[in-house]
Amino acid sequence: MITAVRLAHKLMKECIGTGDIVIDATAGNGHDTLFFSECVGDTGTVIAIDIQEEAISSTRHVMEHHQRNNARLIIGDHADMNKLLKEFEGRIAGISFNLGYLPGANDHTIITKTSSTIAALNACLNLLHEQGCISAIAYRGHDHGLDEAHAVEQWMGALPAHDWHVISMSAINQSTVSPILFFARRKTTQGSMT
Numbered sequence: 001m002i003t004a005v006r007l008a009h010k011l012m013k014e015c016i017g018t019g020d021i022v023i024d025a026t027a028g029n030g031h032d033t034l035f036f037s038e039c040v041g042d043t044g045t046v047i048a049i050d051i052q053e054e055a056i057s058s059t060r061h062v063m064e065h066h067q068r069n070n071a072r073l074i075i076g077d078h079a080d081m082n083k084l085l086k087e088f089e090g091r092i093a094g095i096s097f098n099l100g101y102l103p104g105a106n107d108h109t110i111i112t113k114t115s116s117t118i119a120a121l122n123a124c125l126n127l128l129h130e131q132g133c134i135s136a137i138a139y140r141g142h143d144h145g146l147d148e149a150h151a152v153e154q155w156m157g158a159l160p161a162h163d164w165h166v167i168s169m170s171a172i173n174q175s176t177v178s179p180i181l182f183f184a185r186r187k188t189t190q191g192s193m194t
């Protein structure tokens with residue numbers, strides 16, 4: 001089945017490779033972190049951030065279970081990525097957001113919020129290197145999620161065409177509120193893309 005997560009992984013895989021540094025800005029249950037950890041290999045690093053301790057401990061468990069030890073796990077707000085990850089400015093190959101709440105958690109009030117999501121997207125501009133990419137999946141099935149998806153679309157749509165390739169993808173024969181994937185890739189300074 002084609003899902004937003006699978007598409008996001010395929011596109012991210014095009015941009016990241018062995019030895020790269022990737023940020024999972026919404027670690028959650030660690031599935032994306034594990035995928036990126038395998039993409040970048042033992043010489044690469046995944047920095048996984050989540051605002052909830054529960055999510056980070058879930059991610060740690062998944063990584064240990066799969067014997068992966070190339071992730072740095074951070075309990076924190078992705079809106080603060082510029083401060084938290086200052087040493088990585090201009091060094092990141094890809095940054096992933098899988099928005100919403102932690103699947104399986106009792107408390108669904110801990111959810112990504114439009115203001116912090118946009119602050120985190122702004123931070124990506126400093127962190128990514130040439131040809132780096134941003135992937136963001138937004139869930140439009142509830143009011144807040146719909147507003148957040150619109151804000152991400154506006155932010156992505158405002159990236160200058162000279163410097164970025166930007167696309168969005170969603171199912172068009174299903175509910176109008178199915179998950180939507182936004183994907184942006186920074187061009188080289190020459191403006192081309194490999």
Ligand SMILES: C[S@@+](CC[C@H](N)C(=O)[O-])C[C@H]1O[C@@H](n2cnc3c(N)ncnc32)[C@H](O)[C@@H]1O
Pocket residue numbers: 025026027028029030031032033049050051052055076077078079098099100101102103110111112113116
């Ligand atoms: C849909 S889940 C992520 C799924 C995850 N990538 C996976 O593979 O299981 C969204 C996550 O975003 C986290 N989150 C919400 N607000 C956040 C924030 N401001 N900074 C960092 N993480 C946040 C939630 O705690 C939740 O775990």
